[in-house]
Amino acid sequence: MSATNNTKAAAIPSEDILSRKWDECLSNVIVKSGIGLSVGIVASALVFKKRSWPISVSTGLGLGYALSQCERDFNPTLVPVAKYQDKK
Secondary structure: OHHHHHHHHOOOOHHHHHHHHHHHHHHHHHHHHHHHHHHHHHHHHHOOOOOOHHHHHHHHHHHHHHHHHHHHHHOHHHOOOOOOOOOO
């Protein structure tokens, strides 16, 4: 059985896994910072009397959220996990 498990694990090369993670990370950065930019433009035009700080703040928030998701994808040990212990 260990031979079949090894072939299943080796079916996808590590370079492909890494490139998929980078592709997802870059697309998250582009999409989330773009959404933040558009929300900032709308908020600036409608609520804050055409000031520029809502645009930079919302773009930064979108970029920061995307980068934190990238960090979790590359290092899953950073995700906090609740640990439950049975009482004996």
